[in-house]
Amino acid sequence: MFYEIIVWFNVDYIIVDKNKDRNxxxxxxxxxxxxxxxxxxxxxxxxxSLGEYCYYNCDELxxxxxxxxxxxxxxxxxxxxINLSAITLPKGVTMLNSNCFEGCKTLSNIIIPLQxxxxxxxxxxxxxSLSSIHVSSNVTSFGxxxxxxxxxxSSLEIPPSVLxxxxxxxxxxxxxxxxxxxxxxxxxGHNCFNRCVNxxxxxxxxxxxxxxxxxxxxxxxLKSILxxxxxxxxxxxxxxxxxxLRTVHVSSSVTSFGNHYFYKCYNLNKxxxxxxxxxxxxxxxxxxxxxxxxxxPTSVKTIGNNCFQECVNLENIDVPSNVTxxxxxxxxxxxxxxxxxxxxxxxIEFV
Numbered sequence: 126m127f128y129e130i131i132v133w134f135n136v137d138y139i140i141v142d143k144n145k146d147r148n149x150x151x152x153x154x155x156x157x158x159x160x161x162x163x164x165x166x167x168x169x170x171x172x173x174s175l176g177e178y179c180y181y182n183c184d185e186l187x188x189x190x191x192x193x194x195x196x197x198x199x200x201x202x203x204x205x206x207i208n209l210s211a212i213t214l215p216k217g218v219t220m221l222n223s224n225c226f227e228g229c230k231t232l233s234n235i236i237i238p239l240q241x242x243x244x245x246x247x248x249x250x251x252x253x254s255l256s257s258i259h260v261s262s263n264v265t266s267f268g269x270x271x272x273x274x275x276x277x278x279s280s281l282e283i284p285p286s287v288l289x290x291x292x293x294x295x296x297x298x299x300x301x302x303x304x305x306x307x308x309x310x311x312x313x314g315h316n317c318f319n320r321c322v323n324x325x326x327x328x329x330x331x332x333x334x335x336x337x338x339x340x341x342x343x344x345x346x347l348k349s350i351l352x353x354x355x356x357x358x359x360x361x362x363x364x365x366x367x368x369x370l371r372t373v374h375v376s377s378s379v380t381s382f383g384n385h386y387f388y389k390c391y392n393l394n395k396x397x398x399x400x401x402x403x404x405x406x407x408x409x410x411x412x413x414x415x416x417x418x419x420x421x422p423t424s425v426k427t428i429g430n431n432c433f434q435e436c437v438n439l440e441n442i443d444v445p446s447n448v449t450x451x452x453x454x455x456x457x458x459x460x461x462x463x464x465x466x467x468x469x470x471x472x473i474e475f476v
Contacts, residue, residue, distance in 0.1 A: 247271070
């Protein structure tokens with residue numbers, strides 16, 4: 126009598142091989158690193174998922190054919206395959222897990238299948254030759270460090286399905302020139318554009334409510350930025366070292382200017398601090414050499430240490446009468462500022 130036993134629980138491929146002469150049908154088969162070391166680099170048609178670090182550090186791998194049965198690619202599956210130059214992902218893949226292609230230095234382009242919903246942490250990190258990537262219209266999130274140190278990536282279209290962009294996502298993408306963040310995005314992680322030295326233009330989602338710390342750290346070619354009206358929080362060091370930044374349009378929703386906001390923004394020439402801001406943090410405008418106009422609202426009560434230190438072109442500043450504290454070295458080191466209308470009632474500590 127003919128019969129078949131259908132096995133629905135997950136098994137490694139070695140189990141399939143051991144039972145190849147029996148009447149078993151395995152529905153969930155993972156090709157593991159151990160399987161690859163035993164059976165080789167070819168992925169068999171019965172495989173439905175690639176296990177964690179399956180091809181990790183596989184130097185001899187230049188291409189791999191993934192069968193259409195595969196729906197999941199495990200953590201670190203193809204990471205550090207330094208000679209992998211081309212790969213086609215099957216249409217059924219729904220998840221690219223963490224570190225999938227991390228360190229694949231010769232991978233130059235890839236198409237993300239339509240069914241993929243999430244791109245995991247460090248998925249394409251250090252893919253230094255990756256110049257083109259097509260992201261499917263169903264992806265909802267980019268994980269932390271997703272494209273960090275992709276030195277050849279010059280452009281990327283973020284689909285309107287994306288809701289969040291993780292920390293360090295585009296860190297060190299030296300050739301990224303412009304980027305538009307769709308209105309679907311509600312969160313952009315800290316250090317997201319850190320050291321994107323050729324980033325000239327960036328359009329932020331109107332739903333973003335905070336600029337996380339070090340977001341645009343040392344984006345040395347960023348010239349201007351418009352912060353959406355719903356942004357109420359700008360965290361420390363957001364624009365540190367953006368030496369070509371000339372204009373910043375700050376939302377009226379912002380209530381404080383934190384430490385080192387515009388530190389070493391050498392070409393920033395004017396800043397209008399919105400009404401409602403109560404604190405200007407330490408070193409907020411330190412070494413802004415070209416800063417000549419600062420408009421401080423009457424809501425400001427505290428100006429931090431080193432706030433305008435080495436602002437050598439700042440000659441006039443109207444400090445509101447509500448200010449109760451000016452920090453140490455606030456205007457020191459050759460600042461030629463003339464202070465007007467100061468009626469401080471608590472503490473002055475400036476040189």
